[in-house]
Amino acid sequence: MVTAKFIQQLGAIVGAEDVISHPEDLLVYEYDGSVDRSMPGAVVFPTCTEEVSRVLALAHREGVPVVGRGSGTGLSGGAIAPEGGIQIAFTKMNHILEVDTENRTATIEPGVVNLDLDNYVRKFGMRYAPDPSSQKACSLGGNIAENAGGPHCLAYGTTTNHVLGMEVVLEDGTVMNLGGPTRETPGYDLRGVFVGSEGTFGVATKIMVRLLPLPEMVKTFLGIFPDIDTACTAVSAIIGHGIVPAALEMIDALSIKAVQSVTDAGYPADAGAVLLVELEGLKEEVEDVTKEVESALWDTGARDVRIAEDPADREKLWVGRKTAFGAFGTIAPNYYLVDGVVPRTRLAQVMRKVSEVSEKYRITIANVFHAGDGNLHPCMLFDEREPGVSERAAQAAQELMEYCVGVGGTLSGEHGIGLEKKEYMPLVFNEADLDQMRKVRDAFAPSNRMNPGKIFPDGVSYHAGSHRAAPGMYI
Numbered sequence: 001m002v003t004a005k006f007i008q009q010l011g012a013i014v015g016a017e018d019v020i021s022h023p024e025d026l027l028v029y030e031y032d033g034s035v036d037r038s039m040p041g042a043v044v045f046p047t048c049t050e051e052v053s054r055v056l057a058l059a060h061r062e063g064v065p066v067v068g069r070g071s072g073t074g075l076s077g078g079a080i081a082p083e084g085g086i087q088i089a090f091t092k093m094n095h096i097l098e099v100d101t102e103n104r105t106a107t108i109e110p111g112v113v114n115l116d117l118d119n120y121v122r123k124f125g126m127r128y129a130p131d132p133s134s135q136k137a138c139s140l141g142g143n144i145a146e147n148a149g150g151p152h153c154l155a156y157g158t159t160t161n162h163v164l165g166m167e168v169v170l171e172d173g174t175v176m177n178l179g180g181p182t183r184e185t186p187g188y189d190l191r192g193v194f195v196g197s198e199g200t201f202g203v204a205t206k207i208m209v210r211l212l213p214l215p216e217m218v219k220t221f222l223g224i225f226p227d228i229d230t231a232c233t234a235v236s237a238i239i240g241h242g243i244v245p246a247a248l249e250m251i252d253a254l255s256i257k258a259v260q261s262v263t264d265a266g267y268p269a270d271a272g273a274v275l276l277v278e279l280e281g282l283k284e285e286v287e288d289v290t291k292e293v294e295s296a297l298w299d300t301g302a303r304d305v306r307i308a309e310d311p312a313d314r315e316k317l318w319v320g321r322k323t324a325f326g327a328f329g330t331i332a333p334n335y336y337l338v339d340g341v342v343p344r345t346r347l348a349q350v351m352r353k354v355s356e357v358s359e360k361y362r363i364t365i366a367n368v369f370h371a372g373d374g375n376l377h378p379c380m381l382f383d384e385r386e387p388g389v390s391e392r393a394a395q396a397a398q399e400l401m402e403y404c405v406g407v408g409g410t411l412s413g414e415h416g417i418g419l420e421k422k423e424y425m426p427l428v429f430n431e432a433d434l435d436q437m438r439k440v441r442d443a444f445a446p447s448n449r450m451n452p453g454k455i456f457p458d459g460v461s462y463h464a465g466s467h468r469a470a471p472g473m474y475i
C-alpha cells in the first residue's frame with residue numbers, strides 16, 4: 001500500500017524531486033504501448049544502483065509490489081503497475097558507461113535508448129545488432145526484459161544473443177551479477193534465464209552487451225507484389241534457397257497506404273504487399289547472393305524488384321517500415337497488435353485467416369511483420385469509443401492466437417506475455433511446465449513482488465480502477 005509516509009521514505013532515498021505521486025503526473029505512467037491501463041501509486045526515478053537497491057529493500061519491507069519501467073513502449077502490458085504498486089523508471093539511468101573497442105563490448109545503464117547506443121558505437125566502426133522497430137524510443141532494460149527482436153534479428157539473433165552480463169537488483173534489494181565479459185561462464189546460465197523474464201525476477205541496473213563490426217557491404221531490395229499471398233511464397237522461396245538475409249520484412253497494402261500518407265518511403269501505392277530484403281556481409285558474398293534473391297523474388301511473382309541505390313535510398317525504405325505503426329494513427333485512434341509466430345511455410349495460410357478474422361469481427365487489420373522469422377503482427381485498428389468494438393478486437397485476437405498455436409506456432413515472437421497473453425499460456429504449456437517456470441521465478445523473487453500478475457494465468461486483473469473487457473484485453 002502506497003501511503004504518504006512511504007512516498008516520503010522514497011523521497012529520502014532518491015530525493016523528493018525524483019518521486020511523483022500526484023494523479024495528474026502519474027497519468028502518463030498509466031499505460032504502455034498495449035491496451036492495458038492502471039495507475040501506479042508512485043513513480044521513482046533513481047540515478048544509481050544503490051538507490052534502486054534501497055527503494056526495493058524499502059518496498060519489500062512494506063509489502064509494496066514494484067515494476068521496472070523503461071520507455072513504456074512494451075506491447076504486452078509488461079510495465080503496467082500492479083495494484084497498489086510503484087514503478088521504478090530508469091529514465092535517469094541512461095549513461096553509456098564504457099565502450100571496449102578491442103573486446104567489442106559496451107557497458108551501459110538500463111535506461112539507454114537502443115538507437116542511441118547503436119549510433120554512439122558506429123563511430124567506432126561497430127553496431128548493436130538487435131533493432132526493434134521502436135528503437136528510437138525503447139530502452140535496453142526493456143529490451144532485456146522482453147528479449148526484444150527486430151528486423152535484423154533474423155540473421156543475428158534476439159537480445160539474448162547479445163547480452164553478456166548484467167548487474168541486477170532483486171526484490172529485497174540484493175545486488176548480484178549474472179554472466180560476465182566472456183562468452184561462456186561456469187555454473188547455471190542465470191543471465192540466460194533473466195533475459196526475457198519480463199521484469200518478474202528483478203531489475204537490471206547495468207548491462208554489458210556484445211558489439212558487432214559494421215558489415216563491408218549492405219544491399220536492400222524492395223520486392224513489389226500483387227498480393228500478400230505471393231509475397232508470402234517469396235519468403236519461403238528465399239529461405240528455401242538457403243539464404244539467411246539480415247532482414248526480411250513484410251508490409252501489406254493497407255500499411256503501404258498508411259506509410260505513404262505520412263512519408264514517402266518509395267513504396268508503390270497500388271502494391272498488394274512489399275517485401276524488404278536486406279543482405280549484409282563481405283562484398284563478394286553479398287554480390288553472389290544478390291542474384292539468388294532477385295531470382296527468388298521474380299520467380300515467385302514479384303511485379304517489380306528495386307535495389308536501393310545508396311545509403312539515403314536504403315534509409316528511406318527503412319523509415320517506411322519503422323514508421324508504419326505510427327502511421328496507423330491516420331486510420332484509427334486505437335490499435336491492438338497481436339504478436340504470433342508461425343512456421344514460415346504457413347505464412348500464406350495464416351495471412352488468409354487474418355483476413356477472414358478481419359471480416360468476421362468487422363475490424364480493420366493492418367500487417368507489418370518480421371516475415372523471415374514467421375513473426376506476425378496483425379494490428380487491429382479501431383476506435384474504442386465505438387460500442388462493442390474493443391470486445392470484438394479481443395475476440396479476434398484470441399481466435400488468431402489459437403490459430404497460430406494450432407498450425408504449430410506460438411504466442412509471442414518478441415513482445416512478451418505480460419498481462420495481454422497470460423490467459424493463453426495453457427495453449428502452449430501444461431500445468432507442470434508452468435509450475436516449473438513459477439519455481440524459477442520464486443528462486444529470484446520468492447515473495448512475488450517483482451511485477452506480479454504477469455505471464456501466468458490467474459484470471460485476475462491487477463488494475464486499480466480498470467475493468468476487464470474481454471479475455472486478454474483491458475480497457
Ligand SMILES: Cc1cc2nc3c(=O)[nH]c(=O)nc-3n(C[C@H](O)[C@H](O)[C@H](O)COP(=O)(O)OP(=O)(O)OC[C@H]3O[C@@H](n4cnc5c(N)ncnc54)[C@H](O)[C@@H]3O)c2cc1C
Pocket residue numbers: 032033067068069070071072073074075077078079090110131132133134137138139140141142143144145146147148149150151198199202203204205325326414415451
Ligand atoms: C511502434 C512499436 C514497434 C515495436 N517494434 C518492436 C520490434 O520490432 N521488436 C520488439 O521486440 N519489440 C517491439 N516493440 C515492443 C517494445 O518496444 C519492446 O518490447 C521493448 O523492448 C520495450 O522496451 P521499453 O524500454 O519501452 O520497456 P517498457 O515497456 O517500459 O517495459 C517492458 C518490460 O520491461 C521491464 N523492464 C523495463 N526496464 C527494466 C529493467 N531495467 N530491468 C528489468 N526489467 C525491466 C518492464 O517491467 C516491463 O515488463 C515495438 C513497440 C512499438 C510501440
